[in-house]
Amino acid sequence: MKKFFSIILILLIIVAAVLLYRANTHFANQQYQVSQPLEPIELNQSAVLERFSQAIQIKTISYDDRSQFDHQAFAAFHDYLATSFPLVTQHTEQTRIDNYSIVYHLKGQNQQLQPALFMGHMDVVPIEEASLAQWQQPPFSGKIVDDVIWGRGTIDDKVSVVALMEAMERLISEGIQPQRSIYFAFGHDEEAGGEGAKAVARYFAEQNVRFEFILDEGGVVTDGIIPGPSQPVALVGIAEKGFVNFELSVQGEGGHSSQPPEHTAAGIVAQAIVNIENNPFSTKLDFFELMFAHIGFATPLSSRLPLANLWLLSPLVEKILLSKTSSAAGVRTTTAVTMLQGSNKSNVLPTVASAVVNFRILPGDTIDSIRQHLEEVIDNPLVQLEAQLANEASTVSSTESLGFKLIESTIRRLDDQILVAPYLVLGATDSRHFQGLSDNIYRFMMVSLNPTTLKQFHGVNEQISVKDYLQAIQFYYAIVKQAAEG
Numbered sequence: 487m488k489k490f491f492s493i494i495l496i497l498l499i500i501v502a503a504v505l506l507y508r509a510n511t512h513f514a515n516q517q518y519q520v521s522q523p524l525e526p527i528e529l530n531q532s533a534v535l536e537r538f539s540q541a542i543q544i545k546t547i548s549y550d551d552r553s554q555f556d557h558q559a560f561a562a563f564h565d566y567l568a569t570s571f572p573l574v575t576q577h578t579e580q581t582r583i584d585n586y587s588i589v590y591h592l593k594g595q596n597q598q599l600q601p602a603l604f605m606g607h608m609d610v611v612p613i614e615e616a617s618l619a620q621w622q623q624p625p626f627s628g629k630i631v632d633d634v635i636w637g638r639g640t641i642d643d644k645v646s647v648v649a650l651m652e653a654m655e656r657l658i659s660e661g662i663q664p665q666r667s668i669y670f671a672f673g674h675d676e677e678a679g680g681e682g683a684k685a686v687a688r689y690f691a692e693q694n695v696r697f698e699f700i701l702d703e704g705g706v707v708t709d710g711i712i713p714g715p716s717q718p719v720a721l722v723g724i725a726e727k728g729f730v731n732f733e734l735s736v737q738g739e740g741g742h743s744s745q746p747p748e749h750t751a752a753g754i755v756a757q758a759i760v761n762i763e764n765n766p767f768s769t770k771l772d773f774f775e776l777m778f779a780h781i782g783f784a785t786p787l788s789s790r791l792p793l794a795n796l797w798l799l800s801p802l803v804e805k806i807l808l809s810k811t812s813s814a815a816g817v818r819t820t821t822a823v824t825m826l827q828g829s830n831k832s833n834v835l836p837t838v839a840s841a842v843v844n845f846r847i848l849p850g851d852t853i854d855s856i857r858q859h860l861e862e863v864i865d866n867p868l869v870q871l872e873a874q875l876a877n878e879a880s881t882v883s884s885t886e887s888l889g890f891k892l893i894e895s896t897i898r899r900l901d902d903q904i905l906v907a908p909y910l911v912l913g914a915t916d917s918r919h920f921q922g923l924s925d926n927i928y929r930f931m932m933v934s935l936n937p938t939t940l941k942q943f944h945g946v947n948e949q950i951s952v953k954d955y956l957q958a959i960q961f962y963y964a965i966v967k968q969a970a971e972g
Contacts, residue, residue, distance in 0.1 A: 517905060518899075520899050543627065552678070564586075573655050584685035589689065634951055635952060636947070636948075666971070687922075697926075698924070701893065702928070709936045711936065721930070722908055727849070731845075734843065736754045750836065759823050762823070766821055769808065817848075822846075823841060880927065893928055894906045
């Protein structure tokens with residue numbers, strides 16, 4: 487028996503040694519090493535900030551009810567772009583798509599180089615009337631107070647649109663002679679489904695235009711959000727989740743509730759929902775592993791040890807990730823029951839009962855595989871399934887492409903204290919409509935968010951610091967210039 491315990495002890499020591507060795511050797515520093523930092527361009531700060539403030543003041547709001555669309559507001563924003571950036575207007579070719587989305591084209595001299603596309607959207611989400619009193623500054627004021635710019639769109643996503651235009655205006659004023667063609671595409675209804683972006687994608691397809699890479703909104707520079715690194719981490723989206731609503735419906739005979747069947751239509755739907763929630767989709771750590779392959783070296787031993795030893799500790803890591811909704815959403819297709827309907831009176835049996843379940847699809851899963859999963863776990867032919875508002879998960883773009891390397895190096899050359907990592911975008915962007923136009927689609931804005939300011943996305947007191955906005959211009963200037971040079 488003593489010999490047995492000695493063997494067990496030796497094995498435990500060996501395993502512990504392996505775990506520690508891998509924790510200290512598994513993660514190499516893959517960050518772009520800066521040898522030549524970018525020199526910031528000089529900006530007329532007061533003029534730049536005034537133009538951005540004016541953009542925020544134009545109420546380009548997207549409503550789910552399309553009848554509320556304010557044509558005048560979007561026409562005013564188009565006029566604002568034309569008058570505020572006259573060189574861009576004069577030296578690029580502009581095409582209006584679906585009436586209100588805009589494409590700008592700065593032609594390159596080398597037609598052998600595939601063009602680059604930079605995207606943003608002009609629309610913003612509405613303000614809830616009940617939240618108005620919570621705003622420290624009026625939501626469409628564009629006020630600049632204590633080096634902070636306030637208002638809807640400062641983060642999502644007029645920052646991209648206006649900073650890109652500032653960058654292009656500056657480049658044209660410097661007499662840029664691009665080798666690679668540069669396109670800007672600004673959608674007008676990203677917050678309401680992106681029909682404008684769909685039309686833009688069709689336009690490019692009809693023109694047989696394919697892109698070397700595409701950069702849209704999505705990831706940001708996170709500060710204190712990613713556990714482990716003490717440094718800020720720039721998250722560059724290399725893929726985004728898809729989505730689908732499945733409506734579950736069951737037909738019933740109806741009648742008075744005093745003589746119910748063993749299971750009503752509503753009861754059958756309820757059981758189906760219980761089965762669905764009790765059978766979540768399996769976890770996949772692919773994107774989590776890829777992210778930490780880039781930043782794992784900068785994490786403390788307590789983080790590195792389990793992450794470097796997923797061969798043994800993956801169940802523990804999965805349990806930790808699934809314990810928080812924010813991290814759980816990044817490792818599996820999520821399930822959310824959002825709508826239920828039965829009869830319209832408490833003593834009337836429903837002739838139809840229904841529920842809507844929203845799924846956010848992890849790349850690797852599909853709408854068809856979700857349907858198959860539902861059929862298996864519900865296991866009741868009385869429950870009918872209908873997919874609605876469906877969009878497949880995106881493909882996964884390479885971290886070795888010209889586009890990713892250019893994004894990464896530009897971030898690091900502007901600030902080498904920022905670590906760069908690929909990640910999975912949990913929400914939806916306009917870039918999802920461009921899958922057939924490039925193999926390299928990325929999602930990133932040069933905006934810094936912490937756990938507090940992250941809540942301002944679509945929330946109260948949306949704001950951006952003056953420093954961050956000016957840095958966004960520097961980022962777009964540098965990356966557009968480098969892309970244009972070929």
